[in-house]
Amino acid sequence: MNNSNPGKALIVDDEITNRVILKSLLKKQGYETIEAANGQEAIDLFRSGNPDIIFMDVMMPVVDGYEATRQIKAETGNRFVPIIFLTAMTDEESLGLCIEAGGDDFMVKPYDNFILRTKIHAMQRIATLNQEVQGMYSMIHREQEIAESVFVNAIQGTNISNPHIRSRIRPATTFSGDMMLSSYSPSRELFFLIGDFTGHGLSSALGAMPVSEVFHAMTSKGFDPEDILSGINKKLKALLPVGMFFGVQLVVINPELEHVRIFNAGMPDLLIIDGHSNQIIHRGKSRGLPLGVLPEIDTKEIGERVVISPNDKILLYSDGLTEARNSEDEEFGEARLDAVIAKTSGKSTFDQLFMDLDHFCGDMSQVDDVTFVELTCVREILPQIDKEVKATAQQLQKDQGKWDLTLKFDGSRLRETNPVPILVNQIMEMEQIESERPSLFTVITELYVNALDHGVLGLKSELKSDPAGFASYFQQREALLAALDTGHVIFSLAVEQESAIRRITLRVEDSGEGFDYDNTQLSLVDDTQLSGRGILLIDDLCHSLSYEGKGNIAKAIFEWSTT
Amino acid sequence: MTEQSSETLDHSTLNQLKTDMGDDFGELIPVFIQSGQEILTALEHAFNEGDVAVFLRQAHSLKSSSANLGGTLLSRQAAALELDAKSGILPKSDDFMHGLRAEFARIETELLKLAA
Numbered sequence: 030m031n032n033s034n035p036g037k038a039l040i041v042d043d044e045i046t047n048r049v050i051l052k053s054l055l056k057k058q059g060y061e062t063i064e065a066a067n068g069q070e071a072i073d074l075f076r077s078g079n080p081d082i083i084f085m086d087v088m089m090p091v092v093d094g095y096e097a098t099r100q101i102k103a104e105t106g107n108r109f110v111p112i113i114f115l116t117a118m119t120d121e122e123s124l125g126l127c128i129e130a131g132g133d134d135f136m137v138k139p140y141d142n143f144i145l146r147t148k149i150h151a152m153q154r155i156a157t158l159n160q161e162v163q164g165m166y167s168m169i170h171r172e173q174e175i176a177e178s179v180f181v182n183a184i185q186g187t188n189i190s191n192p193h194i195r196s197r198i199r200p201a202t203t204f205s206g207d208m209m210l211s212s213y214s215p216s217r218e219l220f221f222l223i224g225d226f227t228g229h230g231l232s233s234a235l236g237a238m239p240v241s242e243v244f245h246a247m248t249s250k251g252f253d254p255e256d257i258l259s260g261i262n263k264k265l266k267a268l269l270p271v272g273m274f275f276g277v278q279l280v281v282i283n284p285e286l287e288h289v290r291i292f293n294a295g296m297p298d299l300l301i302i303d304g305h306s307n308q309i310i311h312r313g314k315s316r317g318l319p320l321g322v323l324p325e326i327d328t329k330e331i332g333e334r335v336v337i338s339p340n341d342k343i344l345l346y347s348d349g350l351t352e353a354r355n356s357e358d359e360e361f362g363e364a365r366l367d368a369v370i371a372k373t374s375g376k377s378t379f380d381q382l383f384m385d386l387d388h389f390c391g392d393m394s395q396v397d398d399v400t401f402v403e404l405t406c407v408r409e410i411l412p413q414i415d416k417e418v419k420a421t422a423q424q425l426q427k428d429q430g431k432w433d434l435t436l437k438f439d440g441s442r443l444r445e446t447n448p449v450p451i452l453v454n455q456i457m458e459m460e461q462i463e464s465e466r467p468s469l470f471t472v473i474t475e476l477y478v479n480a481l482d483h484g485v486l487g488l489k490s491e492l493k494s495d496p497a498g499f500a501s502y503f504q505q506r507e508a509l510l511a512a513l514d515t516g517h518v519i520f521s522l523a524v525e526q527e528s529a530i531r532r533i534t535l536r537v538e539d540s541g542e543g544f545d546y547d548n549t550q551l552s553l554v555d556d557t558q559l560s561g562r563g564i565l566l567i568d569d570l571c572h573s574l575s576y577e578g579k580g581n582i583a584k585a586i587f588e589w590s591t592t
Numbered sequence: 593m594t595e596q597s598s599e600t601l602d603h604s605t606l607n608q609l610k611t612d613m614g615d616d617f618g619e620l621i622p623v624f625i626q627s628g629q630e631i632l633t634a635l636e637h638a639f640n641e642g643d644v645a646v647f648l649r650q651a652h653s654l655k656s657s658s659a660n661l662g663g664t665l666l667s668r669q670a671a672a673l674e675l676d677a678k679s680g681i682l683p684k685s686d687d688f689m690h691g692l693r694a695e696f697a698r699i700e701t702e703l704l705k706l707a708a
Contacts, residue, residue: 043649045627046620046657050609053616088652117656139605139660142612 036081068092095130102131109159111152193410206233207398215470255328265321274319295319304340307374349397433523484539485516543579605662648677
């Protein structure tokens, strides 16, 4: 349709001379015309004839002009089909009725050709505008669909699926400003993060992708949660405009299920619930500003270490849950959440929570994204070491020759840096054995922690045997570490090939007193001299483990087949 | 009572129509004549039946179509009937039909002269 062929016009008038005249005028404008003598015929012809413009008389038998207009306008959908009323009545009330019924304009009889042309021209301009708007809507809709699938793949696709992780995000609109990330570290810890970007919708969700990338890159390389949060903070500080920030809760579940590390910056309380009594044993309150605000964050301030036992539950949620409103404008609130927890003693809180939330909110539309996560701290929530995988892993290995490496970290350096990811990454770069990362990481971490805690800091592991001592142990550890500027840990490793075997010989030496290893028995029952069950684990993962020197040098040999 | 214009047809209206409609103008006259006759018949019938609704609609149509063709007097006559009918009032006798038919005949004659 263009100016020389403006399309089809529907003329609705019960009086024949009116139709003849208007038909003639419209034909001269290039219109093809169809005619109806009453409102019902108009509706029928609209449906069958698909006119581009309608001229509608008001007073007609069967169905009058107002009613016909109402019905037709209800059926035009996204198309703009202008309806121009034909009226001899010029009183304001009548004209008001025309517009209220959905008419776009009116024309007074007798028809003035010039006025007719002008009004048609104006309607065509509106039609063009409407088409542009519809086009933009389609484009936006298409783009949103693409963006949504990218998001789903990039973020949700990389999370852990496990029956003991019950989680849900209910976005308020297509794009969620809330996000959820989960990953296992190489040392078999579970990292679980939920976050809430300011606002909601697409602009809020954009930050999710860089956060996800930083999180997954760093957790897979074994970085500490403090470093990961710092990394995310740096990224967001550079990325987000002023006024936008990212509230975050992070949980790191230790594979021994003795304690969890929790971090809360700008989110509601993170709840830890006793597995038997169902009491809330700890509320992890927000202890810092959300991320993306300050150039540096004090991760030590934000983090807490909480003792847990197997079967305890951890609940994480965003404020969209507690601030959800019902029709009386009341908030769901923490009290109701506590009530749900209390009444689901011994079973999962997850399903009951959503049932109660839906019941509370009723028909009210959701204003903010709602996130709720229930983690049950059992063995099965963590990855198991699969020794079978090690044996059958196919590696593209040739004899890559020998290399060795020595890294020495002084006390002051140890205060700031966890050397383990650095060392492991170096080995991975040189040897390209990604499948061995978890085992290698676990071994080196365990040896390093022993060297640092017992060798350099002089802590005794017996302290960790009960919950009070446990807390005391870590308090002491933090204090000693913060003041550390003497001592050292030296890593020296040699990598070599022997026929079809590749071997890493790693020595971890600390500046401490060592211990009498000749007379110390490694047994399942009594392993108090060496930190917990950790040494037995390494023994399992290495080819061999022994001690040298005063007992301050641990030597681990790690082998894998290159065929 | 002010003297109404006795001119049967308002030629300025007709001339404007001729200009606007061009060739199509010729079609308009027979349409008007036939339509007008049908309306007058229907009007009389409605009067005889005492049907106010139909009477009203026919009077309205007559007013409209005669105004289109410049038949100002006929249009005013029809308007008066329409106004009364809106209040539910029909004429007392069928005398009104004579006036309408007479005026219509005059219009018809002049239009046919134009068309020729």
